[in-house]
Amino acid sequence: MQEWLEGLHPAILALIKVLLFVVPLLMLVPGLIWWERRLLSWMQDRIGPNRTGTITLKSGKKIKLFGLLQPIADGIKLFFKEDVTPNSIDRLIYFLAPAIALFPAFALGGTVPLGPSYGIYGLLTPIANVDIGVLYFLAISSLGVYGVVLGGYASNNKYSLMGGLRGSAQLISYELAMGVSLACIVMASGSLRLTDILKTQEQALWGAVPWLQNWFIFTPFGLLSAVIFGICMVAETNRVPFDLPEAENEIIAGYHTEYSSMKFAVYFMGEYAAMFVFSGIFATVFVGGYNLLPINWEYLMDSQWVGQFATLMHNLQYWLAPLVFLFKCAVGITFYIWFRATLPRLRYDQLMSLGWKNLLPTAVLNFIVVAIWILVTKIHSTLMGIVAGALAYVLLYFLFKSFLGATRDKPILQKRTLDYMPEPPKPQSNPVTGA
Amino acid sequence: MGAPAQPVLQSVPLGWYLALGLFTFITGAVGVVVRRNPVVVFMCIELMLNSVNLTFLAFARYSPTVVPGMANDPQTWMTGQMMVIFVMAVAAAEVAVGLGIIMAIFRLRNEVDVDDMSALRG
Amino acid sequence: MNLPVTGEQLTFMALAGIAALMAVGVVVLNNPVRSAMCLVVNFFFLAxxxxxxNAQLLGISQILVYTGAIMVLFLFVVMLLNLGGKQIFKERRDFKPILGMVVGVSLFGMISSQLILPMLKVDQIRADNAYGAPQSIGKTLFTNYVWPFEIASVLLLVGIVGSILLAKRRV
Known part of the structure; x- marks a missing residue:
């Protein structure tokens, strides 16, 4: 198999790689929609779609599929629905916008490794193992704005345009914090290549526990980065609680108000595919990618006690790597759904102040701390590096807090709303004291 | 670390890149003169900046200098790329301020037309 | 088989042709949103x-900075202006386009005959294949170009402050 793959023309091999990534992604989208609807209904204490796909045999016995065919039925319905196109639209852009929205969702995963970098996976999994992997991901995810903005513009509908404007402002704002939070990880692993970032995570935990893996989420700065990246990830995919571009009680359905039938389905599909790939990126950068458990089986293989078991697990992990990766993506999607079931939508000013006043300064603070930690570790020792990092955290936290306090003394927004409010009537005299 | 960079498009002469850069630059320049919408004028300026970037990069890769010793000096290859980075930074700052100015003018006069903005003519 | 052009040259021609076409589209199209879209495609193909x-880092920063941030700002502003009424972007019809075309063509002829024709002979690539890798760019940027880099960062800071001041209704 491996020789056969190596002998192929590079273009054909590239095509195989792309198909191996895109086809499963396309096939998983209906499953994701089913999972979202079922899990959401379970969280909200209702039944949800559980009928479609139930087969009744002649003997009266029923084979239940728990509604798994519902998304496929929905897809068929969307195919055959009337495609309503409004009259005074920008026709070209209106038709192009859903395709533009779908493109980044599928192109995002171009540098994500689904398996180890040796053996057959090394040939097949990162579609492009380039030394700018993280930047590629950031660049493509920033293209996601265009589908939203152009769809909103082309529909020639006030609410669509509002949705598009909100979407673009939101995506630009959260991209910054996302980039800085990823920059911490890039600095700590010393490479922009995603396979190198994974390799860094397979080293000894904190440089001290050799049989555990150093997943970035186990390190303090990595945890902070992961939280920031996770929030930005939800905002970038326009999901609850950041779904202001399609807030249904304010602006109907936002940028896709005027889209019906298959074009709407394409928007929908793009959103789910983007969620999935974003979860995959999170898994790769912070929680060890295709490794199921944070244990270095290779290290344990030499030991007397668990050597055989470790060898077994190592081989198992090698062969199950893509499935483990998919499992981690599914866990990410589950978190998305959990957020949707739990959190109410943010107000617009809350969204902006969260992005600019909290996430971005925190990410920059984290960035500075990582820089200090690396510098002191290099010129002094590991212990001093950790101490310096902790000190920097404390110092910068108080600095940040004092800055926040300084801005909080002058609430600009409240003052402005007070201008429009009628003054409450003043009592002429106090009836009790008579003053 | 990883596979070495593959050489690509080796049989394209430098002049082709320069021709594309020149064409884009002149298109942008004509656009700046001809168009009246300030946002489009701005876009044309971006076009010109990008064509300059392309020229810088092409010269950086081919480095066709006659000075002995300069052509194979890594410093010569890097200079062009550094210039591109700084052009990008300046372009980003310029767009932030320029679009802010356009919005301010729009709020003030409720119209945007470069030919009608003549309040400073004196 | 001996074609006058190689496959690589054809690839370049295709990329450059689309980029040039889109550059013309930016100037010619009347609708600013379409102009912006043309510019986005142009930047993409320039990347x-x-x-x-072989300049991977700059290519990806081109997509990240220009198509991902700057053009989104452009679209944002065009749409904000659009909210105020459709007819504000009416181009007047006068002699300027013809004049511009004449000037452009003559300029292209002049510069290309003097500058590009001699450069057509240069096809020896001197730069190392890894000259565009993040490592080499980072090393150069933070050693020889550290002062320009700092000045650029100050410039960006000034840009941020300036645009915030401009955007505020009442200062």
């Missing part, structure tokens, strides 16, 4: 051409 020049 591909950067990749063909």
């Amino acid at each position: 591909f051409i950067y990749f063909t020049l």
Whole structure:
């Protein structure tokens, strides 16, 4: 198999790689929609779609599929629905916008490794193992704005345009914090290549526990980065609680108000595919990618006690790597759904102040701390590096807090709303004291 | 670390890149003169900046200098790329301020037309 | 088989042709949103051409900075202006386009005959294949170009402050 793959023309091999990534992604989208609807209904204490796909045999016995065919039925319905196109639209852009929205969702995963970098996976999994992997991901995810903005513009509908404007402002704002939070990880692993970032995570935990893996989420700065990246990830995919571009009680359905039938389905599909790939990126950068458990089986293989078991697990992990990766993506999607079931939508000013006043300064603070930690570790020792990092955290936290306090003394927004409010009537005299 | 960079498009002469850069630059320049919408004028300026970037990069890769010793000096290859980075930074700052100015003018006069903005003519 | 052009040259021609076409589209199209879209496609293909020049980092920053941030700002502003009424972007019809075309063509003829024709002979690539890798760029940027880099960062800071001041209704 491996020789056969190596002998192929590079273009054909590239095509195989792309198909191996895109086809499963396309096939998983209906499953994701089913999972979202079922899990959401379970969280909200209702039944949800559980009928479609139930087969009744002649003997009266029923084979239940728990509604798994519902998304496929929905897809068929969307195919055959009337495609309503409004009259005074920008026709070209209106038709192009859903395709533009779908493109980044599928192109995002171009540098994500689904398996180890040796053996057959090394040939097949990162579609492009380039030394700018993280930047590629950031660049493509920033293209996601265009589908939203152009769809909103082309529909020639006030609410669509509002949705598009909100979407673009939101995506630009959260991209910054996302980039800085990823920059911490890039600095700590010393490479922009995603396979190198994974390799860094397979080293000894904190440089001290050799049989555990150093997943970035186990390190303090990595945890902070992961939280920031996770929030930005939800905002970038326009999901609850950041779904202001399609807030249904304010602006109907936002940028896709005027889209019906298959074009709407394409928007929908793009959103789910983007969620999935974003979860995959999170898994790769912070929680060890295709490794199921944070244990270095290779290290344990030499030991007397668990050597055989470790060898077994190592081989198992090698062969199950893509499935483990998919499992981690599914866990990410589950978190998305959990957020949707739990959190109410943010107000617009809350969204902006969260992005600019909290996430971005925190990410920059984290960035500075990582820089200090690396510098002191290099010129002094590991212990001093950790101490310096902790000190920097404390110092910068108080600095940040004092800055926040300084801005909080002058609430600009409240003052402005007070201008429009009628003054409450003043009592002429106090009836009790008579003053 | 990883596979070495593959050489690509080796049989394209430098002049082709320069021709594309020149064409884009002149298109942008004509656009700046001809168009009246300030946002489009701005876009044309971006076009010109990008064509300059392309020229810088092409010269950086081919480095066709006659000075002995300069052509194979890594410093010569890097200079062009550094210039591109700084052009990008300046372009980003310029767009932030320029679009802010356009919005301010729009709020003030409720119209945007470069030919009608003549309040400073004196 | 001996074609006058190689496959690589055809690739370049395709990329450059689309980029040039889109550049013309920016100037010619009347609708500013379509102009912006043309510019986005142009920047995208310019990024591909950067990749063909082995400058991966700059190619990806081209997509990240220009198409991902700057053009989104452009679209944002065009749409904000659009909210105020459709007819504010009416181009007047006068002699300027013809004049511009004449000037452009003559300028292209002059410069290309003097500058590009001699450069057509240069086809020896001197730069190392890894000259566009993040490592080499980072090393150069933070050693020889550290002062320009700092000045650029100050410039960006000034840009941020300036645009915030401009955007505020009442200062």
